[in-house]
Amino acid sequence: MRAQPALRTRNVGKRYREAWALRDCTLELPPGRVSALVGPNGAGKTTLLRLSVGLLTPTVGSVEVFGESPATNSVRALSRIGFLAQDHPLYRQFTVADLLRFGRSCNVRFDHELAARRLTQLGISLDARAGALSGGQQSQVALALALAKRPNLLVLDEPMSSLDPLARQEFQQTLMGAVADGELTVLFSSHAVHELERVCDHLVVINHGQVVLSGDIDSLLAEHRLLVGPRIETDPRGSRSVVEVKHSDRHTTLLVRQGAAPIMPGWQANPVGLEELVLAYLRRPVDPEAESHKEPA
Numbered sequence: 514m515r516a517q518p519a520l521r522t523r524n525v526g527k528r529y530r531e532a533w534a535l536r537d538c539t540l541e542l543p544p545g546r547v548s549a550l551v552g553p554n555g556a557g558k559t560t561l562l563r564l565s566v567g568l569l570t571p572t573v574g575s576v577e578v579f580g581e582s583p584a585t586n587s588v589r590a591l592s593r594i595g596f597l598a599q600d601h602p603l604y605r606q607f608t609v610a611d612l613l614r615f616g617r618s619c620n621v622r623f624d625h626e627l628a629a630r631r632l633t634q635l636g637i638s639l640d641a642r643a644g645a646l647s648g649g650q651q652s653q654v655a656l657a658l659a660l661a662k663r664p665n666l667l668v669l670d671e672p673m674s675s676l677d678p679l680a681r682q683e684f685q686q687t688l689m690g691a692v693a694d695g696e697l698t699v700l701f702s703s704h705a706v707h708e709l710e711r712v713c714d715h716l717v718v719i720n721h722g723q724v725v726l727s728g729d730i731d732s733l734l735a736e737h738r739l740l741v742g743p744r745i746e747t748d749p750r751g752s753r754s755v756v757e758v759k760h761s762d763r764h765t766t767l768l769v770r771q772g773a774a775p776i777m778p779g780w781q782a783n784p785v786g787l788e789e790l791v792l793a794y795l796r797r798p799v800d801p802e803a804e805s806h807k808e809p810a
């Protein structure tokens with residue numbers, strides 16, 4: 514039997530006044546995985562994340578977390594979800610110990626010991642005031658608070674964007690350790706396409722409010738090939754399997770989906786890297802029907 518998805522959205526659209534931030538978004542996140550949500554500025558990532566945790570309700574369509582709508586705000590549904598907002602605000606005057614006590618008083622499943630141990634291991638004093646910690650340490654405190662809730666789905670909005678490379682690595686290790694420890698599914702948004710492969714095993718790419726690619730990373734890489742051959746003058750973009758076409762003086766390179774695409778004589782099939790794959794999908798024009806994000810007059 515197929516496991517229940519951690520997150521399932523069906524034809525979700527979100528409109529802010531007359532503008533659509535998200536259109537016809539249908540996706541499933543398998544449980545126990547780390548998924549990255551990738552897209553350029555304004556693509557709709559924060560909107561999708563806020564819909565996933567019940568902070569927004571869809572204009573159309575449905576959102577379910579482990580089979581329940583997060584927007585109903587039922588205690589049971591929300592106790593299974595952890596959320597780290599983009600700027601992960603902490604009460605600056607509170608000590609770390611105050612924040613942990615506060616977390617415990619707000620969440621029935623809060624694991625105080627776990628959070629205190631994680632932070633001590635990272636050398637973060639429980640007596641320190643949040644406002645006196647570095648950006649990286651504040652992110653770790655916010656992550657420890659979110660994990661102490663023992664959520665089944667942890668949603669993080671660009672959690673590493675302000676961290677230096679060392680702090681990013683520590684943050685990633687804490688996250689991956691938490692996934693290895695228990696029944697946790699992670700969905701985080703990121704612009705750092707080059708480091709996704711190290712951190713996650715599932716990917717959702719959105720552009721102009723539409724999901725343009727999603728799936729298991731290994732499968733996506735196996736399904737795509739870069740075909741390199743002598744320059745062609747016809748435009749093969751009409752074929753659904755052709756994602757992108759590039760020409761040099763003498764050669765044409767086709768990014769195709771459909772691993773088994775027949776190779777023409779004189780053509781070579783090469784694997785594609787994840788960053789190249791994501792960027793190719795982001796460069797594709799989106800469906801003109803949905804591109805405007807505007808309601809028809």
Ligand SMILES: Nc1ncnc2c1ncn2[C@@H]1O[C@H](COP(=O)(O)OP(=O)(O)OP(=O)(O)O)[C@@H](O)[C@H]1O
Nearest residue numbers: 529530533534552553554555556557558559560561
């Ligand atoms: N509260 C709001 N009111 C009106 N429009 C909004 C609101 N929030 C977001 N938008 C618009 O919705 C679209 C998607 O925004 P969203 O914040 O979801 O994108 P994003 O992918 O998270 O962007 P970024 O990477 O810059 O954080 C943008 O065009 C944005 O201007």
